Amino acid sequence: MRILVVEDDPDLGRQLTEALEQAGYAVDLAPDGEEGLFLGETEPYDAAVLDLGLPKLDGVRVLEKWRAAGKDLPVLILTARDRWSEKVAGFDAGADDYLTKPFVTEELLARLRALLRRTAGHANAALECGDLRVDTHAARASVNGEPIKLTAHEYRVLNYLMHHQGRVVPRTELVEHIYDQDFDRDSNTIEVFIGRLRRKIGSNRILTERGLGYRLIDPKAEKITE
Amino acid sequence: MRILVVEDDPDLGRQLTEALEQAGYAVDLAPDGEEGLFLGETEPYDAAVLDLGLPKLDGVRVLEKWRAAGKDLPVLILTARDRWSEKVAGFDAGADDYLTKPFVTEELLARLRALLRRTAGHANAALECGDLRVDTHAARASVNGEPIKLTAHEYRVLNYLMHHQGRVVPRTELVEHIYDQDFDRDSNTIEVFIGRLRRKIGSNRILTERGLGYRLIDPKAEKITE
DNA sequence: TGTCACACTGAACGCGGTCTGAACACTCAC
DNA sequence: GTGAGTGTTCAGACCGCGTTCAGTGTGACA
Known part of the structure; x- marks a missing residue:
């Protein structure tokens, strides 16, 4: 943010x-x-x-x-x-x-x-997506009650995705909202963070829409078509 | 209120x-x-x-x-x-x-x-054509509530057609709005995309007006004349 | 009915977006 | 100074997707 x-x-x-x-x-x-x-x-x-x-x-x-x-x-x-x-x-x-x-x-x-x-569009203090929870006050995340250890930037990425869950979020948008003004545009840092996040919260939660961006979903609610 | x-x-x-x-x-x-x-x-x-x-x-x-x-x-x-x-x-x-x-x-x-x-302020902009929906904010399409998996270019084509539904859209116009400036004119890429789209959303939704272009319709509302 | 131009389809190819592991730079705490 | 933890860069591999092409189908018109 x-x-x-x-x-x-x-x-x-x-x-x-x-x-x-x-x-x-x-x-x-x-x-x-x-x-x-x-x-x-x-x-x-x-x-x-x-x-x-x-x-x-x-x-x-x-x-x-x-x-x-x-x-x-x-x-x-x-x-x-x-x-x-x-x-x-x-x-x-x-x-x-x-x-x-x-x-x-x-x-x-x-x-x-x-x-x-x-x-x-969320009323609740804690952001939820299936059994994935982010407590924005304590800046902590958990899956199924199990707390997840995230670094500062991993948390920022996840937090932004949680605020826009279900939506395709372009990588450029992610970059713009996570870093302040000056940031090297052609870098694959975001991809690395996404990769590390996936390893921590489960790889099926963050879909990549090729050429468009990333999308956070609840894998249980949403069956992957095809 | x-x-x-x-x-x-x-x-x-x-x-x-x-x-x-x-x-x-x-x-x-x-x-x-x-x-x-x-x-x-x-x-x-x-x-x-x-x-x-x-x-x-x-x-x-x-x-x-x-x-x-x-x-x-x-x-x-x-x-x-x-x-x-x-x-x-x-x-x-x-x-x-x-x-x-x-x-x-x-x-x-x-x-x-x-x-x-x-x-x-949370009315999300969705384009509709019968039971075909395109959520332009989330960049997602669905038929009858079922989400459809589209590639980036397929989505662009569908999105443009949705914005001009009912109208005959010439292929050249489609090309101009989907690609930036230089594009090989004699190529059948658009036809391929239309074909793939038809397979995904139902073939009766995109009519081809021979020699003119394509037209997106709601097959239920509009009975195919002739 | 035959011809031609236009439209559709399936398969194949190759570019480039995406992923991953590892290395490097940097900042703190001790 | 040393070590752990974190952010960033890089190179290599993978594979999805846009594109091309050849062959087939189909409507328009004489």
Whole structure:
């Protein structure tokens, strides 16, 4: 999952970036409204954390422009001001959630998890696909109750696939959502991760659609045609 | 839109009900956890506002039971306690949003709007032609619910035909939309793909108009003339 | 009915996407 | 510094899929 943070305070920005990266997200940080607007329009983020008081371009304006451009990524708004009229303005500009400074990092993470979950169409806190489970809070996976030991990047790949289970996910999309901006495009890292994942969770769970991408399925529910 | 409010305080309950009805929602009020659980499981609500401190059955338990029963309606949690650890617990039980008492009614309404808006965005684009379906998001096709295994190019051909069903699509047009610029004109690749497609989805679905092109139809709706 | 052009089919080939094991680079913990 | 754990690169092998081709089938028209 790839998150855009738009925050002008360098300290808070760094702190947020660190916390999110620690939680397993790929993070880009924009220090002002203009750059935030540009990044949000050009890069495929799964969610954005947006400060309201920003230099160059206000947070609400950024959000409005994203929405006007058809961007429907979930946005969590952040602000020092706690007057409810501004919260409401933020919401009606198209924000999905709102957090008032100061806040506890845990709560930001929890709200972000809920947002990502809901966006992917899942209500449950734990993602499930047959007897494969991913606990997004603890960042742990299990098959049939048996915990599986995953590395950070293996977890990211699996997590993204779980959020889009049943769908064909192109390799390029996987790359874009797992790494932040600069990444060597022609590399077979993803294939290696897929291979290692298959060995850990069972090889019949991740299908490869040749020329299209990968697809996560529940092998019990879905009989493989042919 | 139909909303369930689970709140034990009679004053607050009435106040919420009024505000929501004023905003145009249909509202049911449950005074304790047990009734809330029952109503949420049996009636088709679009969202729920759930207090955490409830008699008979705690809010988090209610939420967990809903989720366990497969109910995925968006839930906004309400509580007097503002300790963040409980918020996080609420989120990870499957809540979509959280509000701490006391709150401004406007903010509750704004959060509810955001929640409903986000939840509504899940109509996945599927093309249909009789009992033939192509889910353009998942890049999958099915006939009569049975999934069909297609190769990348077969899928492209079918997808284009689905977008122009009923119309005669010249072979040249098909070629132009499936390949990039340079393509050997005298080749019968398209015919081969059409043939393979017919074998997979049923041969009577793609008509060939001699000298003109191909036409995708619903064989049940359209009786073959002559 | 015969002819011709167009369309279909099955088989075969070879490119290239995908997989895998192993080696390498790097970062931490001790 | 040493070792384990992790991310990345590389080369070789595999095999699925797009393409080609030859042979057959079929509609249009005289």
